[in-house]
Amino acid sequence: MQAFVMKQVGETGIEEKEQPDAGPMDAILKPTKGLVCTSDCHTVHGAIGEREDLTLGHEVVGTVEEVGSEVSDFEPGDRVVVGAITPDWNSEAAQDGHSSQSNGALGGWKFANVKDGTFQEYVHVNDADGNLAHIPEGVTDHEAVYTTDMMSTGFRAAENGSIPMGGTVAVFAQGPVGLMATKGARLQGAGEVIAVETVETRQELAREYGADHVVDFADGDAVEQIMDLTDGEGVDTAIEALGSDQTLQDCIKVAKPGGTVSNVGYHGGDEFRHIPREEWGVGMAEIDIVTDLCPGGRLRMRRMLQMLESGRVDPTKMTTHEFDFEDIETAFDMMDEKEDDIIKPLIHFE
Ligand code: ZN
Secondary structure, three states: OEEEEEEEOOEEEEEEOOOOOOOOOOEEEEEEEEEOOHHHHHHHOOOOOOOOOEEOOOOEEEEEEEEOOOOOOOOOOOEEEEOOOOOOOOOHHHHOOOHHHOOOOOOOOOEOOOEOOOOEOOEEEOOHHHHEEEOOOOOOHHHHHHHOOHHHHHHHHHHOOOOOOOOEEEEEOOOHHHHHHHHHHHHOOOOEEEEEOOOHHHHHHHHHOOOOEEEOHHHOOHHHHHHHHOOOOOEEEEEEOOOOHHHHHHHHHHEEEEEEEEEOOOOOOOOOOOOOOOOOHHHOOOOEEEEOOOOOOHHHHHHHHHHHHOOOOOHHHHEEEEEEHHHHHHHHHHHHHOHHHOOEEEEEOO
16 A cells, blocks of 8 residues: 655655554554644654654544454444544553553654554554544534544643633634634633734634634734733633744743643754743742643544534634645645645545
């Protein structure tokens, strides 16, 4: 079968690979639609270290091709989604309520990390009963593929933000995760949502997804603008959806005492992040910093699919480009360079 791989740090290409086998509790999925993620680009640039001929991708939907002997709730032909994160549901971390961290930090992240990802013609899914979810009839594959990471991660940023009904939320960066965090904040009952972004197409989408104000950091310091908008009070919840030292600091600076900083950004680059001491109330202003990786699993995916089925959100507005699988390298390169104001490229496998 064909696979789009990271050959080594900095190098990608399409390669021929052996089809994976399903163990007793596993399934093999035949993808129909996928999405390229900025984290695939981070991986190729060495974010998780050296990898050799590792298939990329972790956002996919498809049909079940084969199931193991112990799989009870899925069968070949079922139309399913698999989360980007596929936890080991019998791990102690999962039993402790931290399924994404099963078997070590970020251990639920398997696709394109510790095993081949989803940009190949057949995909291995561990713990199929725990990690697959049926796609409801009224939901398209295109819609459903957004549940795997963008909706699950963006909505978790809002869930972790302890947003009070009517509260004020600032969302730093309006990439696809930030956009879903903006939408998530609205759905969680925020009374005022401030999106921080400079790219015009993303600013427009932020408004469509419910931002009341858009702060453009190219027009001046984002913190000052947010403090002005909130009469110097700051926000109840600041969401970090970028992963830079600057934006994390800004989140702490705009969070009011008792507020929450919810981080879903991937922090690469320099060894340390910095906390602005005074704005953090010298460590005692009850400003919590909460972190999470994308939640996965069947229940999580079912809930995300429910949001689509009931029309609460239309994530397909973020699809700016479409490619056939054979042209996936172009999609990846565009995503890497953020060419042509790309937000999400949809990949058609058939
Ligand atoms: Zn992703």
